[in-house]
Amino acid sequence: MPARLRLGRAARGVAWAAAAWLWPATLLAQDSPAPFITQVVVEREGRVVTDPFILNLLETTPGKALSMRDVRETVAHLIGLDAFEDVRVMQETTGSGGLLVRYVLVPAHPIDRVTFEGALGVDEGDLRRLVVDQLGPSPRAAQASSATDTLKRAFRDRGYPQAEVTARIQETHNPDRATLIFTVKAGPRAAIQDLRITHADGGDGAALVETPDLRRGTPYDRVSVERQLQNWADRLRARGYYEARASHGVLFLPDGAVVSVTLTQGPLIRVAFDGDPLDEDDRERLVPIRAEASADEDLLEDSARAIEAFLKRQGRRDARVDYDRVPGNNDVVITFTIDRGPRYRVAAVRVAGNPSVPTTEIRQLLRVSDGDPFSEETFALGVANVRGAYRLRGFADVAVTARQNVIVPERAADDERRVDLVLEIVEGPRTVVGSVSFEGHTVMTEEALRAVAALAPGRPFSEIDVIRGRDSIELEYRNRGYDQILVRSNVALTQNDTVADVRYTVAEGPQVIVDRVLIVGAVRTDPETIRRELLLRPGQPLGYADSVESRARLAALGLFRRVTIEEVAHGAEPRRDVLVRVEESPATTVGGGVGVEGSTRLRTDENGAAQERVEFVPRGFFEVGRRNLWGKNRAVNLFTRVSIRYRDVGLNQDGTPAPETTATGYGFNEYRVVGTFREPRVLGSRADVLVTGIQEQAIRSSFNFARRELRAEAGMRLTPVYSLSGRYSFERNEIFDERFTTNEDQALIDRLFPQVRLSILSSSFLRDTRDDLVDAARGTLITTTADLAMRAIGSEVGFIKTYFELFSFKQLPATRRMVLALGARLGLANGFPRFATGEADDGTPIVARVDDIPVSKRFFAGGDTTVRGFSLDRLGDETTISPEGFPTGGNGVVVLNSEMRVGVVGPLQAVGFVDAGNVVARASTLRLNELRTTAGFGVRYRSPVGPIRLDLGFKLDRRELSPGTLERRSVWHISMGQAF
Secondary structure (H helix, E strand, C coil): CCEEEEEEHHHHHHHHHHHHHHCCHHHHHCCCCCCEEEEEEEEECCEECCCHHHHCCCCCCCCCECCHHHHHHHHHHHHHCCCEEEEEEEEEECCCCCEEEEEEEEECCCEEEEEEEEECCCCHHHHHHHHHHHHCCCCCHHHHHHHHHHHHHHHHHCCCCCCEEEEEEEEECCCCEEEEEEEEECCCCCEEEEEEEEECCCCCHHHCCCCCCCCCCCECCHHHHHHHHHHHHHHHHHCCCCCCEEEEEEEEECCEEEEEEEEECCCEEEEEEEECCCCHHHHHHHCCHHHHCCCCHHHHHHHHHHHHHHHHHCCCCCCEEEEEEEECCCEEEEEEEEECCCEEEEEEEEEECCCCCCHHHHHHHHCCCCCCECCHHHHHHHHHHHHHHHHHCCCCCCEEEEEEEEECCCCCCCCEEEEEEEEEEECCCCCEEEEEEEECCCCCCHHHHHHHHCCCCCCECCHHHHHHHHHHHHHHHHHCCCCCCEEEEEEEEECCCCEEEEEEEEECCCCCEEEEEEEECCCCCCHHHHHHHCCCCCCCECCHHHHHHHHHHHHHCCCEEEEEEEEEEECCEEEEEEEEEEEECCCEEEEEEEEEEEEEEEEECCCCCEEEEEEEEEEEEEEEEEEEECCCCEEEEEEEEEEEEEECCEECCCCCEEHHHCCCEEEEEEEEEEEEEEECCHHHCCCEEEEEEEEEEEECCCCEEEEEEEEEEEEEECCCCEEEEEEEEEEEEEEECCCCCCCCCCCHHHHHCCEEEEEEEEEEEEEECCCCCCCCCCEEEEEEEEEEECHHHCCCCEEEEEEEEEEEEEEECCCCCEEEEEEEEEEEEEEECEEEEEECCCCCEEEEEECCCCHHHCECECCCCCCCCCCCCCECCCCCECCCCCECCECEEEEEEEEEEEEEECCEEEEEEEEEEEEECCHHHCCHHHCEEEEEEEEEEEECCEEEEEEEEEECCCCEEECCEECCCEEEEEEECCCC
């Protein structure tokens, strides 16, 4: 008979001990050498397993002597997968005297589907959500009974007291999965037969202000009844009955349901304020009886303390607030009596006994200045700051005494008091670090430990630094795989407590090594894609930082809903399997939406001149994507967007409108279709490749254009802060509906090449330290982009173009969120000369020298993301604005922005800004003293999809468009996202 070892999932912790006891004793007791293995077979449900992933987990291989250690480790690897209910190990003697080792795997069948059958009576989606909320998306078979009871209660709550629910599990194979099937017989639904209302706080039902909207004859539904009762309570609380409560019970009878409702109306509560005045807004905020819909004693006490704290922060040191609760016949009057007392202001701050720390620094730590309202709380925090600063400098025994000297006013009725603040400091001896020593270390050198601890002789002694050094040493060891590390610190004071000798004692423990990396849950994803992101490797230390970073890198792929990394121990051995468990996200994503964009844009009036008009543009988009193609984290995406926009007319050669030459009016005149393919880690490098195809038509201020582009881009993140990318694009641009006169204002290059072919090489460098990509409060963003178009690589015209951007964000120290945002942008371009053939106005062929760049690549400014006092593209000088007022674009642009963002309440922000900039025809003519300046204000609402922005900008130097006609003074914008 073959020897057998059966190990269940519950035996994970004792698998190795069980293997040692249950393996045939004769085999262990043999004096002769252990027999050699001639064959190893792995079976699952009667079939031989050939999966390389499973076979690679075997430590018992043909040609090796049979070892219990190898058997234990193999079983540990297989159990660690958490994919098998049982692992059975058997050995048989072959005819040649060797051994055949057989592993029989009994697969677990995880439940991946929940279905319902029968007469449900309730929406199936609601039932499925109930099961998933209780058991999770992958329930266990043992939880089926609990889920059945939950469903029965749910049916009872819906009015089906006789519902029958049974559960069964249907297993499937290849892959091993299971479906949890609930069979339901809902039975008849009970209607509300009788309704009994009890007024719990006295009186009969007539004494109630109103009763809940519950009706006999309607089907019973617990959620619906509770909603009606809650609505009743909310209505009463809105009328001042803050103690209104409601509950109900139900009794099911053969012919219906009897619903018993208990109502507690409570008294009408009135809130009054006596004594010194308090603003209405402050009353609502500090006494939230209406908002909390409650008037219990805890809330009243908290409200009184909140008013006192509010007044004391304003300098009312002696503020006192009392409240009393006076019941009446049908109401309760709660009166807050406020005695705010006189206002105290800081007269002077005096510091004594501080030879080691400058007085100016102490005053900064106190955060108290002459003339400020005096707050004992703020002053106490400042004193604690001073004490902490001294201890960081090595003055462990410093004594800081604070005194308040009130200056008696000349007139007794004076409401204001002056306070002298005196800080008396007794520094005591200063302690410095004498020596730093280490004991018990064998892995790390003393120099390495000293660098990690960051504690050097001669530095001021601080207990915080000692603790920080101890924690740093422990973390460094854990990052090297020593999870049982124990570091103790000991401080010995000498020379009258002026020298501290620090000694760290290290108990290292064993180093944990990664044995195998097991990946579970990757159905569509190639395991190699996961391993590529892992920093944990077989044979290397199991480090804490590597584990955390590996989890973060897997999550950053965007392929998984959930990622966990677990350790599977090998008994007492310092080797562990790393179990990476992933739950894949859906491979296909679909999105869409509609919205409206509001802005001021240029239109052609009846005389052919530019006229600014407010325009609302309905817009919609649809997006569909597929990720993780072929399990390699490749992704394809299709994005489409369309806008209903007015298509303006072009101009004749004499500058008059030419409506007969084109289709004008509202329609789907602006659209964009973008298809992308993303290949990450191309050829095993750190670079990602993005191939993009674009077809679009857009309406600009002085022309319309259509573009077709094919682009290939490779980008690489050098560090978490720095990124580098290179791009090649091939595109065809066509301009039409030009709204400037052909002879004088349209650039020669645009007349000769209305349809231009461009072949462009680009590179970009980025440095990004922002804390939030959508609404940054700290950090900087620096980008540099260079474009090069050459005829040698297929472009019809050549040019070089560079664009620099710098944005800085800083959160100011204030009670409200205040962010100062600064931005600077500079664009320079120059065309390469070439000769081109064309026709003069009379049809005569001409050869002309072209040294400009196409209008589709020139710089424009003005609008909601550049200089907000101007309409879209309207910023420029006489070289870039036609006589009719239409922009022609230029080769040079500069834009400067400054913005203060202040949190108002909740997700609402107020913004004030100053913008400046200009666009010139030639980059060499850029002058900072010729910038146009605008200022304005706006609001931001932080919605779940990003900030919704409304800005109103004003020109600070309005100019004449024509004799007697000034520029528009203000322009407003509505859009999504921050301006920069």
